[in-house]
Amino acid sequence: MSVTVIRRAVCPGSFDPVTNGHLDIIGRAADLYDEVVVAVLVNKNKSSLFTVAERISVLTEVTAGYGNVRVDSFQGLLVDYCRRNEIPVIVKGLRAVSDFDYELQMAQMNRGLAGVDTLFMPTNPEYSFLASSLVKEIATYGGDVSSLLPELVHKQLLARLAELNAGPDPR
Ligand code: PNS
Numbered sequence: 491m492s493v494t495v496i497r498r499a500v501c502p503g504s505f506d507p508v509t510n511g512h513l514d515i516i517g518r519a520a521d522l523y524d525e526v527v528v529a530v531l532v533n534k535n536k537s538s539l540f541t542v543a544e545r546i547s548v549l550t551e552v553t554a555g556y557g558n559v560r561v562d563s564f565q566g567l568l569v570d571y572c573r574r575n576e577i578p579v580i581v582k583g584l585r586a587v588s589d590f591d592y593e594l595q596m597a598q599m600n601r602g603l604a605g606v607d608t609l610f611m612p613t614n615p616e617y618s619f620l621a622s623s624l625v626k627e628i629a630t631y632g633g634d635v636s637s638l639l640p641e642l643v644h645k646q647l648l649a650r651l652a653e654l655n656a657g658p659d660p661r
Contacts, residue, residue, distance in 0.1 A: 496524045496525055497523045497524045497525075498523060498524065498525045498526075498527065498575075498576065498577045498578070498579070499519055499522070499523040499525075499526050499527070499577065499578075499579040499580070499581045499609070500526070500527045500528075500529050500568070500571070500572060500575075500577045500579070500580050500581070501515060501516050501519055501526060501527070501528045501529070501580075501581050501582075502528075502529045502531060502564070502568050502571075502580060502582075503528075503529075503530070503531065504530070504531055504533065504536070504538065504622065505528070505530050505545050505549060505622070506538040506539055506540055506545060506622050506626075507539065507540055507545065507548065507622060507625070507626075507639065507643045507646065507647055508545070508548060508549050508552060508622075508639075508640070508643055509617070509620050509621075509622055509625060509638055509639055509643075510617055510620065510637075510638055510639060510640065511583065511585070511613055511614070511617035511620040511621075511638075512583070513552060513553070513640065514583070514613065514614045514617060515581065515582075515583035515611055515613070516528055516553060516556070516559060517556060518611055519581040519609075519611070520553075520556040520557075520558050520559050522581075522609075523558070523579070523581075524558060525558050525559075525560070526556070526558060526559045526560075526581070527559075527560055527561075527562055527575065527577060528549050528553060528559060528560070528561045528562070529561075529562050529563065529564045529568070529571060530542055530545050530546055530549065530561070530562070530563040530564070531563070531564060531565075531568075532563050532564065532565045539626055539647075539650055540646070540650065542563050544646070546561050546562075546563060548640075548642060548643055548646060549561040551642060552640045552642060552643065562575075567603070568580065568600065568606075569600050569603045569604035569606050570604075572600075572604065572606045573604055573606075577606070578605075578606060578607060579606070579607050579608070579609055580597070580600060580606060580607070580608045580609070581608075581609045581611060582597075582608055582609070582610055582611070583610075583611050583612075583613045584610045584611065584612055584613060585613045585617070585618045585619070585620070585621075586618055593608075593610065596608070597610070617638075620638055625638055625639065625647070626647070629647055629648065629651055630651060635647070
């Protein structure tokens, strides 16, 4: 009797919002594994521009073309999510040496905690400076971030910022 082993990996993150840099890593992971789960962290302590449901919805849309990527959310420890979903590998993009220290620490901790390994992928140099936080800051002050995001995400970002600008002045 032959047993089919599904090679599964997770790409975790906040994805607030998903950028072309994230998509590059997700797409390359999708080439390497049978199934890739994009897992959105539910973090009640961190304020976000988009709700988890909005992030899941947009991620589902922009990754639909890969065919072997599904999107989910998780709370708590990533390794617990991995254990529950039988995922042995975390895939992370490394943009620069500055990412490495913290990522290495988390990778070693996750392996020590639960035997879950981490695969580091060098980010495409085109996106080595790219971070969701920077994209939000630049867009807030009217900078052009259209080349850094999927078109749908760019539209949603501009719409969300316009909504916030139209709201009551909190001061
Ligand atoms: O996109 P981000 O915010 O840089 O992603 C960070 C993320 C979600 C990958 C990381 O914070 C994480 O794994 N959080 C889950 C909580 C956890 O497992 N913490 C222990 C890490 S050793």
